[in-house]
Amino acid sequence: MGELSLLSNGVNPVLLVVVPLALAFAVPLIGFVSKKIIKYIPVVAFLFNLIVALLLIPSVLKQPIVVKIGGFAPPFCINLVAGPIGILFSALIALAGLLVSIYALNYIREGPQEKYHILYLLLLTGATGVVLTGDIFNLFVFFEILCISSYALVAYLGNKAGIESSIKYLIQGSVGSSLLLLGIGLLYGQFGTLNMADIANQIHSASSPSIFVPMVLMITGLGVEAAIFPLNAWLPDAHSSAPSSISAILSGIAIEVGLYAVIRVLFTIFDASNFLMFFVFLGVLTLLIGEMCAFSQKNIKRMLAYSSIGQIGLIVFAFSIANTYGVTGGFFQLISHTLGKGLLFLAAGYMIYRSGSMDISTFEGMGKRMPLTSLFFTVGAFSIVGLPPFIGFPSKFMIVRAALSTGELLFTILIGIVLLGTVIEGAYFFRVVQVIYFKKGNGNPERKKAPISGLISMFIFVILILVIGVYPNLITKILNSAASELLNRIDYIRSVLG
């Protein structure tokens, strides 16, 4: 153990951002040498990131690592804060990034591949930067990197739907970004600092209206990317017209990172505990609207996209309960959504490829034509619905426990409504599973598996879903310390400012 901690002390969290960023810019250069190895660059980058993140976990659990860039002490420099939340998210981003890039080895065959890989690397670099940074303007910059690369990737296929939804996404995203920037500007004007811990430290010294406006501006701005109702109208279009590998990342990582920024702003910077009740209702509303919209979808990817809105609602609800169980459950649900929805999009990707259409009814007899992919899809669907022994169950269990442990009647009723949302979710996922397996297809019953790289990446998703689902204790430790980082803002401030 001693050796391991020594080793991890030697690893610098900056690498998590620098390496993928450098590799992103190296892609065109490497492209001169050989076009063929380009697609392996993201695999290498995120494998590296995953290893680094995992190595950092033991030491981060003891003490958050604060990296001072330029050698100045925190309020005066841009700093990275690799606390449990940051590392949890970076590990998740690296994991999803790795698996999806393995999937993309074979899946991305058309279009400007070089640009795909650059943008892909940039997108996830931005995401990692957002979760690691301790500086609010830096957060904005990384956030823009994330958003701009996702606008471009949504339009990657170059068809009409892709470009249209990309532009819609761009417009809404820019409105959000400008609101965010406005909020940051107002904060800077008041406190004269951009360091998150420093602002958080002084926040109670300001009058309440003068901090309410920047808070609302920032939340609205970030809420667009976090897909909170009613700011999420870009999502169904964007997620359904992007290539499936990108949909998996958008659904599994991008909106989660947006959500991370929202809770970071709410919990750590503004300490807005009395504002959270509003978010409880907003979460339930988001969940219901998402699930209800998904229910009547005939297009598989739109269905999955709306279901992501529903899941985000559930996560927002969990975080806003704001007790230990709630926040832990929120993080857990986040992970289970990343794994479950990622898997679903990837599996749907090859099924769409095979059937030639996104229409659910064309998936008839898919169980025979692509047995493994269908099985993986089913596992993902069951996990999202929250059935044991998959990962969705322990996370849902924790959220229900959080709601009931408040002991308030209101929360009992709300969790009832949330679970009704689950029933609707179950209904549309089970319908798809039935179409895949039991509807008698008249299409050609030719058996053809998805390519091996795709299967491997989906298989790893399935293994993770099952293993964590059966034995959730595997990750509860990091979840608990992530929850305590979020709930004890004083500790966060102290560890950054020293």
Added chain:
Amino acid sequence: MTLELLLIVAFGGAFLTYFLGKISPKLRNSFAVINALALVVMTACLYGQTVEKTLHFGFLGMPFVLRINMLSWFFAITIVGIGLLSIIYSLKYIENEKRLDYYYFTTLFINASMLGTIICGDLVSFFIFWEMMSWSTYLLISYKGGDKALFAGIKYIIMSIIGSLAMLIGIISLYTHFGTLEISTLAVQIQGASLNYILFILIMFSAAFIIINAFWPLHTWLPDAHAEAVSPFSSILSAVLVRKGMYGLYLFMYMILGLNILNKLKFGFISFTGVFCWIGAITIVFAALTALLQNDSKRILAWSTVGQGGYMILGVAFATTLGMAGGTFHILNHCIYIGLLFFVAGAIEYRTGGIRDLDSLGGLIKKMPITFIGGLVGILGLIGMPLTNGFVSKWLIYKTLILGNRPFLAFAAFLGTWGTILYGYKFIHNIFLGQLPEKYKDIKEVPFTMRLPIIILTVLVFLFGILPGIPLKMINIIGVSLGFESLNVSLGGITSDSGTLNTINIFAGILVAGIIIWLIFKAGRKAPKVNQYDSYAAGAAIPKGKYHYTVNFYNPLERMITPYLKDFVDAFYIKITEWIQNLCNSVRRVYTGYVSNYVMYIVLFLAFLIFVQLKWSLW
């Protein structure tokens, strides 16, 4: 170790069966049978043991408790027993279907999860196994494909999920209140809880158990699911899976809450158990009369499953020693004869090419004698004829109702039995009696592996009918362990102050009477034998195959009862579903597709927040 081994064999066997199927179908079939047999043997060896052990690798820091006692053994043996017979029966029945690996895997997996719910001793494992059972059942109900089967599957899983989510709220609420989910600890701690809280929890749990038990008004999934599933699986569904709901009620009402609390749950003249009794009574009458109207062999049986559940809950919820014994015994009996009847219906399907329509069958008695005997005995058991097992349990339940001075409940129970006689006769007559349709001339008896389960269950119907003491002894132990008084059980029945039942005497009496009647007939003139087509029709010659009195079997009666038997509950649920569907469609319009609207949403959201804060300064 044995309990863990049991689970490992059950689940491991299911997976192994699947992979063996990839190598060779024969290997898979024999392994499936061996696996099911091994489970029966292992469970049988656990008889009479009371073990509870805690494994510390459980879910989210909660320990995983394994436990067996007489109650769980009782349910476990029915699961593995019917499981084995169903697998044997499937060997031939399902032979020509596709995706057999999947079929055997899912069947074994369902059995394993059911076994899991029975032998775990904490509620979270109970829930996990319960949900695994739910979704794997859903995967098998629609196995046959086709719109009807798909509809049945989705109906089942949605109702089941609603139930289990209610249960989940109950379980987690218990956990936040008492900090433990071990059943034995919970049973002690819950005694101090307030009655209102207990009622809340009880309602949450009951919702799940009533749905899976298919009691009125939450029965609507069952007729579709049971009719559309493949027959060997229908018998698992009907005989054991549905009765997991009964196990849940035992577990929660008697094992955790206990009689003391249960008797305290009274609000004026409405008591909790009383409500259950009336649910049972309504279920009995409604289902029996609805079954009469069915023209599909498996639908009749499905409705009878609903109805017989009513008897069980009537006995169990009555919460007297006698009622408890009757209800519990009825679970076992129903498991035996409904399993048998579904096998019979499946045998008919198998030989006639999937015909379940009672109007187009008939006269199969000579072609399929063993199946006929199985069907007859099953129906007799269902009706509760003396010498069959159904008689004893129904006798106990009637006795309970009469002793408890509940004439209306007793009337409902009797009415249900009359209905059962009518539809039972219809089942036998329309399939086996009357003229044989021309097209079924060359039908043969079903193969041995399908006959074997039928024969075994037929024997069991009589065995437990003539010697009810065998299971009653076990049931007595269960009753005592749940806090009821001990019964005076002998091999041939029950002796008590209020009445004695001795089936051995009845058996002897009937045997003597039978011999006398046979001797009288022997002495009399021999009856002339005519062939099956030689029907009497008031002197007119009737073409072959035209005269078979099955269509509109109980026409006058049907006309009388139909208006009262609209399944308005089902219609109501369907209406709700449609309503939700429309609602979903209109909610979807929020996303108009115009980006200007979307930007407006963002700005309005911001404006709303600022406005609210400025006006009321809520935050």
